[in-house]
Amino acid sequence: MKRKVIVIGIGAGNPDYVTVQAIDALNRVTVFFIPDKGTEKANLARLRRQICERFIPGRDYRMVDFTTPHREKSSPDYAKDIEAWRDRVEDVYQRLLMEELGDDDCGAFLVWGDPSLYDGTLRILEKIRSKGIFELQYEVVPGISSVQALAARHKVALNRIGESIMITTGRKLAEGFPNNVDSMVVMLDAGNAFKTVDGDLDIHWGAYVGTDEEILVSGKLRDVCEEIERLREAARQQHGWIMDSYLLTAPRGNEDEE
Ligand SMILES: C[S@@+](CC[C@H](N)C(=O)[O-])C[C@H]1O[C@@H](n2cnc3c(N)ncnc32)[C@H](O)[C@@H]1O
Structure with a gap:
């Protein structure tokens, strides 16, 4: 059978x-x-x-x-x-x-x-x-992944022109932001790994993206880091669980024509 x-x-x-x-x-x-x-x-x-x-x-x-x-x-x-x-x-x-x-x-x-x-x-x-x-x-x-949903809700492209994107976890990011990467999507971050990296990066963060509970924050990491940390904790308390992810982008890059 x-x-x-x-x-x-x-x-x-x-x-x-x-x-x-x-x-x-x-x-x-x-x-x-x-x-x-x-x-x-x-x-x-x-x-x-x-x-x-x-x-x-x-x-x-x-x-x-x-x-x-x-x-x-x-x-x-x-x-x-x-x-x-x-x-x-x-x-x-x-x-x-x-x-x-x-x-x-x-x-x-x-x-x-x-x-x-x-x-x-x-x-x-x-x-x-x-x-x-x-x-x-x-x-x-196939389904619409949280990565696509995050980009759509923030109205951003994931890659810089002609550059690659890395998709990784909070656990990996905590080991350091690779120096040959311009854009990184971070998922499964249980421990605020974004706090460990350069505050000069731009962040597009989203929790419960696409749902009625959605929360979006974007900006220079050093400016919004504490706000995101606070919102994450409050949301986790309120819902008992959290699903969030974020795009980190280096401020400069070698932008080749597409
Ligand atoms: C086990 S992974 C599964 C990913 C899933 N297969 C996908 O395509 O999005 C779970 C992680 O996806 C991310 N995630 C899933 N749904 C999300 C949502 N609606 N908003 C933000 N992040 C989400 C979070 O980083 C979460 O920790």
Whole structure:
């Protein structure tokens, strides 16, 4: 029996970001796998449900909630810690696919933003497929990532003319702003890594971008750093969780013609 799954990028938080291709895919799905990543992520689970209710009118489908394994964050070996956690997540996905999908089913994972960016779903599915325990066929539908949403809301281009962009994490930025990079998008920054870099950089910061709770701040980093730190803390207190990212741009650069 061949098990079929679609990985659908649902955009970074606003149901209006769902593409026509995603709507078509949603309407082929019979079983939605909905992760419960803890209470702070309840809002995210709710968005996934809203999307199904809005875009799949009058058709039956099943929702299968599952709990993603907790990641031990105390380990000093980050890479090893991630690897062990991924193995446990993979076991959960494998069991779901085996137990929940029948011959006529089409399963789906609704991925926040776009599945290509800081999301493990594609890696996990490919690993399960390559083990060959059962036949697995999956396809991918791209979504509007938080990076695109951030740029659009700030009305900025990500790259300087003819230059490259780096997309990275707060953890990496804390190791230093590379001297050969002009533009950098920083995601997954739990610790205000922007405070550690040159205040001369320009920042375009956004939290809950695209949603009703959206907060946007931009300016010279040294001028807005404290404001962003304060807003982040207040938002985290208010909502119990935060999703924010930012673009850092060096003030000068070798701007070749495009
Ligand atoms: C695990 S990554 C997932 C990224 C996602 N696949 C995407 O395409 O945007 C989660 C990070 O994405 C960023 N993010 C996601 N949604 C966001 C939003 N609506 N506003 C600001 N940042 C967001 C934050 O940096 C957050 O820590």
